[in-house]
Amino acid sequence: MQSVDTTAFNLDALRTRLQNMTESELLQFGKAARVMCSREANRHEAPREVFVIQLQEARAEWRKDILRKPRSRTRTNLWHVLA
Numbered sequence: 001m002q003s004v005d006t007t008a009f010n011l012d013a014l015r016t017r018l019q020n021m022t023e024s025e026l027l028q029f030g031k032a033a034r035v036m037c038s039r040e041a042n043r044h045e046a047p048r049e050v051f052v053i054q055l056q057e058a059r060a061e062w063r064k065d066i067l068r069k070p071r072s073r074t075r076t077n078l079w080h081v082l083a
Contacts, residue, residue: 009050011057018061026065030058 018026033055037047 009053011053014054014057015061018057021061023065026058026062030055030062033058 018029021029033051035041036051037055039045039047042048
């Protein structure tokens, strides 16, 4: 299971990791990042910057993945999960 990284942050390593994920792994990572950006997960405070960046990068990789592959109903229907 891919999880949101809370240790030392390396943007290039994150991008490489996201690029190598399968569609389902990327979706799972994006869901976890979205939860970590929620107010509930952060005791109603602003989320940590590392979580916001990870969510942005997951969304960016998802968009690139959509452009690389022909559209399918599944991918289109799952987009709302990361939005």
